[in-house]
Amino acid sequence: MSLPSTQKAIIVEETGGPEVLKVKTDYPVPTPQEGQVLVKNNISGINFIDTYFRTGLYPSPKPEVLGREGAGTIVALGPGANPYGFKVGDRVAWLSTGGYAEYSAVPAAKTIKVPDGLSDEDVIGAFLSGLTVVTLVKEAYPVQKGDWVLLHAAAGGAGFLMTQVLKSLGAKVIGTAGGPEKVELVKSLGADVVIDYKSDEGKDWVKKVKEVTGGEGVTVAYDSVGKDTWEGSLDAVKRKGTVIYFGNASGPVPPLPLTRLSPKCIKIGRPQLFGYIEKREEFEFYTNELFTLLKSGQLKVKIHKVYPLDQAEQAQRDLEGRKTTGKLLLRP
Ligand SMILES: NC(=O)c1ccc[n+]([C@@H]2O[C@H](COP(=O)([O-])OP(=O)(O)OC[C@H]3O[C@@H](n4cnc5c(N)ncnc54)[C@H](OP(=O)(O)O)[C@@H]3O)[C@@H](O)[C@H]2O)c1
The missing domain is CATH 3.40.50.720 (NAD(P)-binding Rossmann-like Domain)
Structure with a gap:
């Protein structure tokens, strides 16, 4: 599959209010490194922690693509070992950084296959x-x-x-x-x-x-x-x-x-x-528990709204303005 060299992504170049979230249409598609997979995101999650990185409450290098979770399809594997047996085409969810983008290169160790019967929206509505x-x-x-x-x-x-x-x-x-x-x-x-x-x-x-x-x-x-x-x-x-x-x-x-x-x-x-799920077996243990709760219907998800990627600024305004219930999602 041929991949584009650039993509749409939301970039934070300096700390500040929601207005520092800038839409870029020519942001490079990352090349997955050893231990990483490249995911084409179908849905990304918005979490309050994203605002802490945006404001600088939690320091992080800038420029930065916010977003700690996403679900989509693996489109490329990094070089080297593939201990979790991922293939191009696998439907997965991941926890890492860089989710406010069409493509994210993320650690394979924090990526997991999404079971049949669960939608990407259900999973990211309840993942992080x-x-x-x-x-x-x-x-x-x-x-x-x-x-x-x-x-x-x-x-x-x-x-x-x-x-x-x-x-x-x-x-x-x-x-x-x-x-x-x-x-x-x-x-x-x-x-x-x-x-x-x-x-x-x-x-x-x-x-x-x-x-x-x-x-x-x-x-x-x-x-x-x-x-x-x-x-x-x-x-x-x-x-x-x-x-x-x-x-x-x-x-x-x-x-x-x-x-x-x-x-x-x-x-x-x-x-x-991230301290509780640092090891692969911990990540798998808790994701399995979560997927079981979701599949059995014991845990219901509430999506406040699915925002288009270029409305990430409005989404963060709504979240910080206490206007939302349940989970906010981004559609890259
Ligand atoms: N430690 C961790 O690993 C971890 C992981 C995930 C989330 N979290 C934390 O869990 C919390 C919930 O995260 P979330 O993404 O699910 O967000 P959220 O709960 O959907 O949004 C935050 C909520 O906090 C309440 N709130 C009270 N005072 C507020 C204020 N001054 N400004 C804004 N909101 C205020 C609001 O609800 P009311 O209007 O009902 O008060 C608001 O809806 C956040 O603090 C987040 O950092 C921590």
């Missing part, structure tokens, strides 16, 4: 977000049946999936979400209590969490909102509870003195997905 969720509930804190769990941003890309997974584990879920429509969505997933933390009543969400849990607090709080909620999350967990910080949607959690944890003997964690 869903892998985050299954690792958070197993490794960051192993959720037990009957645990009271507080989950912020429960209507978002990760939150929509996590609410379902927590309920399937038998947890009692208190979700937070901004606005009545999001609250209804989270309730529809079976959350036990949903607090609109933007409303006057919901602003004191810690008090509500205490009321609901008989004054004790939750066993674990999963907090991806960060700056605006980190302190409340510490207050909302019970004695010997756990707080897992895993994102910065409102800004990062500031450095905190460890003695803040002492009075209630609280444990905290600040994991990242």
Whole structure:
């Protein structure tokens, strides 16, 4: 198959607001190196982490093509060994960088065949977000049946999936979400209590969490909102509870003195997905678990919108503007 030498891609040359996302139509198609495959993307995922690289909150070399995941077809293999047996024409999903583009050269070790019966949209609707969720509930804190769990941003890309997974584990879920429509969505997933933390009543969400849990607090709080909620999350967990910080949607959690944890003997964690799936067997283990949940229908995906590639700027504005529920996708 002959490949084009240039492609359409979204390039970030300098850090800044969404306006720094520039459409290029003559960006070189990468040549896959040893250990890589070249994928023609059918769908790419948009994640909040993309905005951290764009703003420089997470430093990364520029110019840069954002985008940590995609699904499509392998169109070329890098030279050398092919330990995972990939072929040109395989339908795959990948986790790496460079997804806001028609073609991405990505590590074979972070690429996996998509099983029949799952669409690319289903897979990327739940890939990076869903892998985050299954690792958070197993490794960051192993959720037990009957645990009271507080989950912020429960209507978002990760939150929509996590609410379902927590309920399937038998947890009692208190979700937070901004606005009545999001609250209804989270309730529809079976959350036990949903607090609109933007409303006057919901602003004191810690008090509500205490009321609901008989004054004790939750066993674990999963907090991806960060700056605006980190302190409340510490207050909302019970004695010997756990707080897992895993994102910065409102800004990062500031450095905190460890003695803040002492009075209630609280444990905290600040994991990242890529640390849990670094080894091939870990990546395969969790992707298999995720694909099983998707194929069985136990885990439902919600796509907020599929944006054309050249609307990546608008997509990031919508995500940061808290206007979305579920997952945002890009169609290269
Ligand atoms: N550690 C990891 O490995 C890992 C992996 C994946 C995702 N994450 C994190 O998980 C979170 C969710 O990611 P996502 O891609 O699925 O995004 P998302 O949840 O779809 O979007 C972020 C949500 O955060 C809430 N939010 C609260 N305060 C906000 C503010 N000041 N500005 C913007 N949003 C605010 C909004 O929901 P409401 O309006 O309902 O408040 C918004 O919809 C992010 O923090 C992300 O960094 C971490």
